[in-house]
Amino acid sequence: MKNPNLTTENFSSANRNYFIDFKRAINNSHYICITRSDKLLDGGYRRSNVVVFEEDFHFLVSAFSSLFHAAAHSHLEGTEYCDSQKIGSQKGIKGIKTWAPDMRPREKFIAHGTDALSDAELMAILIGSGRPNQSAVALCEAILKAVGGRLDLLAAQGHKSLSRFKGIGLAKSSAILAALELGRRMCAVD
Incomplete structure (x- = not known):
């Protein structure tokens, strides 16, 4: 049937x-x-x-979220669309502070809660900033892509593995790994 x-x-x-x-x-x-x-x-x-x-499903939703996020910011480059990995590395994109307030991760979090943010946007709040030519969101999207979008695989990474991404040093890798460890401990209590 x-x-x-x-x-x-x-x-x-x-x-x-x-x-x-x-x-x-x-x-x-x-x-x-x-x-x-x-x-x-x-x-x-x-x-x-x-x-x-x-x-x-969560990967599909996250992929569409990243795609639409990149398309929403493509006007900064004057192009019709741009790849989500390139959104933070295009010339003319100075950083999240230049984005419309309703698109910034921290402001979205405050206004709409965690459900409105992708994993990359939540991570971007943790690391605080990207690089001169790459937003924190684009940097976190690249990190997540490297682990297939799986937070369990991200949590298994070490400082050295995360530091291979330009813009991620000990402070930012510590923030990411500490947040994932808190989540693990919270689940262990249940």
Whole structure:
């Protein structure tokens, strides 16, 4: 039996149709199926799918958050879009203080709470600053990318491993590792 859609969204652009389905799997877990359907010249369709499982939803949300964050700041460069890793290293981007107040991690945290921030933005609050040509958020995005977005793998890193990122020294690596250790201890109490 086909897995039922719990909800669906779709949109079309030119000869392409996109379907985003939220489904329940046989084992009662959930997943998102994104389907692109291209109309071919012969009248047929070519379909391609991407499936994201429930345990990876937070990675998908974080990736979209970073993507939209980078796109929101691309106007500083006069380009239509820019890669999220490049957002903090583009000329003309001086740092988070030049961003619109509602986009700055600390201000978002105060106004909307932790749920409004990506992991990179939370880490950026911890380290306080980036480098002359890279914002704290972009620096933290690079660190998270190196560990596949997994905080458990980040917590297993040492000072030397984190210090390989330009802009991360003993003080900033200590802040990151100390915060992760506090989180581990909090979970151990439960």
